[in-house]
Amino acid sequence: AQSVTQLDSLPVFEEAPVELRCNYSSSVSVYLFWYVQYPNQGLQLLLKYLSGSTLVKGINGFEAEFNKSQTSFHLRKPSVHISDTAEYFCAVITQGGSEKLVFGKGTKLTVNP
Amino acid sequence: GAGVSQTPSNKVTEKGKYVELRCDPISGHTALYWYRQSLGQGPEFLIYFQGTGAADDSGLPNDRFFAVRPEGSVSTLKIQRTERGDSAVYLCASSSPGLAGALSSYNEQFFGPGTRLTVL
Numbered sequence: 002a003q004s005v006t007q008l009d010s011l012p013v014f015e016e017a018p019v020e021l022r023c024n025y026s027s028s029v030s031v032y033l034f035w036y037v038q039y040p041n042q043g044l045q046l047l048l049k050y051l052s053g054s055t056l057v058k059g060i061n062g063f064e065a066e067f068n069k070s071q072t073s074f075h076l077r078k079p080s081v082h083i084s085d086t087a088e089y090f091c092a093v094i095t096q097g098g099s100e101k102l103v104f105g106k107g108t109k110l111t112v113n114p
Numbered sequence: 115g116a117g118v119s120q121t122p123s124n125k126v127t128e129k130g131k132y133v134e135l136r137c138d139p140i141s142g143h144t145a146l147y148w149y150r151q152s153l154g155q156g157p158e159f160l161i162y163f164q165g166t167g168a169a170d171d172s173g174l175p176n177d178r179f180f181a182v183r184p185e186g187s188v189s190t191l192k193i194q195r196t197e198r199g200d201s202a203v204y205l206c207a208s209s210s211p212g213l214a215g216a217l218s219s220y221n222e223q224f225f226g227p228g229t230r231l232t233v234l
Contacts, residue, residue, distance in 0.1 A: 032220050044225040051220055090156050099170050100145065104156030
């Protein structure tokens, strides 16, 4: 079985850099994802790692780096805006296995002026 | 084009009642997924359909939960004898057919806005 660990919440100031941490546990190879959920909206895919370069660029200026030895997939943005305030979910899916996504509990990012 | 839609957006019911939640996937998407998101938690997988059949229902918590997709398009999640612990946002997602034999293949799941179920 897979599991994903994230911090509960992260307050930051506008224009500051941010890193949302994600660590996963799995006995088999996985694909990795970051989803964002804005208030009262559905989940939206930010970026994904399937293979190849371990640095993945996504939408809205976000990027993430896959580190297999540390089983991590941390999400970063060099300068955040008020509009980035949202809940961010890291998720994994087993390569070649079930199609079900396994999500972390999410990190509530609050960007303050 | 239209995304995944779910109805109703909100449902309030009393303990012990029966409820049905509907999901309309993106046109042409053969795979459909149900997840449940409890307060303060990430979404948890319930069931996955490929066409009309349930390919994986390992996430259904007990036999009060049932889902159907009779024509391979719209799906209904049915909950019998609702309990207060069933209160959550129920999310539906759909994805398009994959490329047979493709390396590193993953079919992106597109999520609907969810149905917020409250059991009083």
